[in-house]
Amino acid sequence: MEAALRLKNVKKMYLDGKFAALNGVSLDVEREEFLIIMGRSGSGKSTLLHIMGCLDTPTDGEVYIGKVKASSLSRDELADFRRKKIGFVFQTFNLIPNLDSLRNVALPLLFEGIEKGEREKKAAKLLESVGLGTKLHNYPNELSGGERQRVAIARALANNPEIIVADEPTGNLDSASAKHVLEIISDLHLKEKKTVVVVTHEQYVADMGERIIYMKDGRISQDGKLRGK
Amino acid sequence: MIADLAEYSVMNLRHRSMRSWLTIIGIVIGVFSIVVMISIAQGLDKYIRDQLSFLSDDIITVNAGSVSASTGGGLVAAARDLTESDLNALKKLPGIETGGGALAGRAKMNYRNQNISIYVDAADPVLFTEMFTWELEDGRWMRENERGAVVLGYSVAHDVFIHEVQVGQRVNIGNKSFTVVGVAKKGTALTSSMDSLVFMTKEDGREVIPEFADNTAVTEIDLKVVSGANISEVQSEVTDEMLRRHHVTEDEKDFTVMSSAYVAEQVGNITGALSLFLGGIAAISLLVGSIGIANTMLMSIMERTREIGTMKAVGARNGDIMDIFLIESGIIGIVGGVIGLVLSIVVSWGMNQFGVPSSISAEVMAGALAFSFVVGVVSGYVPARNAAELNAVEALRYE
Ligand SMILES: Nc1ncnc2c1ncn2[C@@H]1O[C@H](COP(=O)(O)OP(=O)(O)O)[C@@H](O)[C@H]1O
Ligand SMILES: [Mg+2]
Numbered sequence: 001m002e003a004a005l006r007l008k009n010v011k012k013m014y015l016d017g018k019f020a021a022l023n024g025v026s027l028d029v030e031r032e033e034f035l036i037i038m039g040r041s042g043s044g045k046s047t048l049l050h051i052m053g054c055l056d057t058p059t060d061g062e063v064y065i066g067k068v069k070a071s072s073l074s075r076d077e078l079a080d081f082r083r084k085k086i087g088f089v090f091q092t093f094n095l096i097p098n099l100d101s102l103r104n105v106a107l108p109l110l111f112e113g114i115e116k117g118e119r120e121k122k123a124a125k126l127l128e129s130v131g132l133g134t135k136l137h138n139y140p141n142e143l144s145g146g147e148r149q150r151v152a153i154a155r156a157l158a159n160n161p162e163i164i165v166a167d168e169p170t171g172n173l174d175s176a177s178a179k180h181v182l183e184i185i186s187d188l189h190l191k192e193k194k195t196v197v198v199v200t201h202e203q204y205v206a207d208m209g210e211r212i213i214y215m216k217d218g219r220i221s222q223d224g225k226l227r228g229k
Numbered sequence: 230m231i232a233d234l235a236e237y238s239v240m241n242l243r244h245r246s247m248r249s250w251l252t253i254i255g256i257v258i259g260v261f262s263i264v265v266m267i268s269i270a271q272g273l274d275k276y277i278r279d280q281l282s283f284l285s286d287d288i289i290t291v292n293a294g295s296v297s298a299s300t301g302g303g304l305v306a307a308a309r310d311l312t313e314s315d316l317n318a319l320k321k322l323p324g325i326e327t328g329g330g331a332l333a334g335r336a337k338m339n340y341r342n343q344n345i346s347i348y349v350d351a352a353d354p355v356l357f358t359e360m361f362t363w364e365l366e367d368g369r370w371m372r373e374n375e376r377g378a379v380v381l382g383y384s385v386a387h388d389v390f391i392h393e394v395q396v397g398q399r400v401n402i403g404n405k406s407f408t409v410v411g412v413a414k415k416g417t418a419l420t421s422s423m424d425s426l427v428f429m430t431k432e433d434g435r436e437v438i439p440e441f442a443d444n445t446a447v448t449e450i451d452l453k454v455v456s457g458a459n460i461s462e463v464q465s466e467v468t469d470e471m472l473r474r475h476h477v478t479e480d481e482k483d484f485t486v487m488s489s490a491y492v493a494e495q496v497g498n499i500t501g502a503l504s505l506f507l508g509g510i511a512a513i514s515l516l517v518g519s520i521g522i523a524n525t526m527l528m529s530i531m532e533r534t535r536e537i538g539t540m541k542a543v544g545a546r547n548g549d550i551m552d553i554f555l556i557e558s559g560i561i562g563i564v565g566g567v568i569g570l571v572l573s574i575v576v577s578w579g580m581n582q583f584g585v586p587s588s589i590s591a592e593v594m595a596g597a598l599a600f601s602f603v604v605g606v607v608s609g610y611v612p613a614r615n616a617a618e619l620n621a622v623e624a625l626r627y628e
Contacts, residue, residue, distance in 0.1 A: 055625075076548070079541065080544065084544070094535060096536055107543055108543040116233060
């Protein structure tokens with residue numbers, strides 16, 4: 001089977017090539033796989049995730065999303081590709097403070113060129129699916145952390161992407177909210193059949209995945225399937 | 230898409246409404262001062278033109294004497310008068326439809342035993358009836374070759390004599406008896422000097438003004454150009470003819486040829502320069518306003534760095550981000566422009582109430598709006614481009 005995501009000897013250099021945030025990472029992520037990335041702070045997890053999500057480009061090496069070689073797309077092609085294929089979830093939610101939930105979720109659809117009525121219908125539906133049907137017109141500062149992260153997940157799903165990448169999605173949440181958010185992410189994998197990549201510090205989050213890789217100094221130090229899944 | 234992005238821009242402006250309004254005020258002041266300054270210059274232009282409207286734009290005037298550099302710009306004493314034969318020759322030129330001569334000078338006027346020295350303007354009636362549209366409040370102008378008929382200036386009829394003079398009454402001028410056939414309307418600011426004149430035919434003038442008694446001199450020749458002719462071409466033909474007739478070169482010219490089109494052009498030059506000067510001074514305040522926009526946009530973009538990273542993460546193209554910020558600064562510009570324009574219309578109206586001529590043309594209105602939008606977009610351009618070119622990952626890491 002063709003990989004959902006393939007990295008070939010990816011390097012990301014900083015400080016004029018003196019520092020390698022990623023130092024030769026090769027990795028295949030299967031379709032519908034639930035991959036966990038762990039490792040110490042500074043080990044290159046976010047950098048890896050950004051490159052997998054086509055938000056960042058490697059200094060060296062190749063990135064394929066399905067059949068498409070992302071590392072040779074133009075800037076605008078990359079933006080279009082990211083919008084259609086990838087959904088991002090961040091530790092700090094990154095909602096637009098001046099937009100209510102509905103408009104935050106509709107934002108990727110706006111950039112997709114979808115007309116307002118349809119956009120908001122779709123956004124409302126997504127918000128309902130994450131249990132926020134009653135908070136369509138709340139602004140981010142009128143929502144709890146867990147609610148904000150659910151808005152962010154709804155936004156990541158707006159263009160029905162194949163791949164969801166989440167960078168410490170529960171890092172800023174209390175355990176109850178974290179549980180709720182994890183259930184939703186897990187459902188994306190189990191029910192929606194999405195390819196999911198989650199960066200985390202926490203073992204109980206990692207336990208939900210099918211496969212776990214450990215990062216150390218910009219390299220993969222361990223790669224293994226969990227519980228024989 | 231643009232409309233959707235605009236909605237997003239408006240929400241951002243509203244959420245920073247205090248700062249947005251302060252920035253807008255900068256543009257309001259700029260647009261307001263430019264429009265008011267230009268409106269004053271245009272008002273002045275319109276005022277002067279209204280005052281000059283008695284001059285039809287197809288008249289060429291020849292006067293004796295000439296403005297020359299050798300006298301430091303002063304009028305050279307008329308070395309030689311214009312004559313009836315100059316008039317007749319000029320009237321025959323191809324570009325000329327009709328024309329007439331005028332002579333002027335002082336004479337004694339007597340009415341009901343009151344003696345006053347008045348100024349007589351004696352001219353071919355065609356000048357009054359066809360070429361200069363001076364209106365009468367009563368009666369009629371003299372007829373061609375009519376003798377013994379006068380038209381009185383407004384104040385000669387109403388103010389100069391203890392008893393008002395009316396149409397049909399008889400007056401004495403020089404040693405000759407005249408019938409008053411008309412009274413002119415009160416002149417405007419520029420033509421009020423006509424109010425104290427007495428008008429009669431050239432033939433009568435030669436009888437009552439001593440200097441013109443025994444000769445064929447005239448002080449002024451007015452010519453009407455055939456319709457459709459190029460007035461400045463005809464003007465130079467007239468000049469050439471006069472040079473030939475007076476046997477002088479361009480440098481020795483002893484006459485002056487003018488046209489109302491030329492006068493209007495001069496007025497336009499002066500008020501145009503005034504517009505430019507006043508508008509230029511006011512433009513400085515718009516420049517300050519536009520720096521305000523650039524500053525506000527730069528601040529706003531810095532504060533929203535993470536937001537920009539997020540938009541890129543959810544698939545915004547660089548162009549989308551550029552558009553969002555350009556629309557934002559464009560809105561600041563155009564809202565400032567609209568408010569500034571409304572304010573200047575009110576102030577211009579107020580100035581007119583107090584007698585300061587001021588006029589805002591549709592072109593200036595449209596120009597002010599377009600200009601303020603352009604100022605907004607231009608001053609937002611560099612900040613917007615900076616925003617669009619932010620590195621997404623770095624923007625997301627920005628604290
Ligand atoms: N713009 C940059 N310039 C220099 N070093 C950077 C830059 N971005 C990230 N790094 C470094 O790269 C390394 C990996 O960062 P990151 O991927 O964020 O780690 P993690 O997410 O695992 O904590 C870190 O040591 C970080 O300091
Ligand atoms: Mg990280």
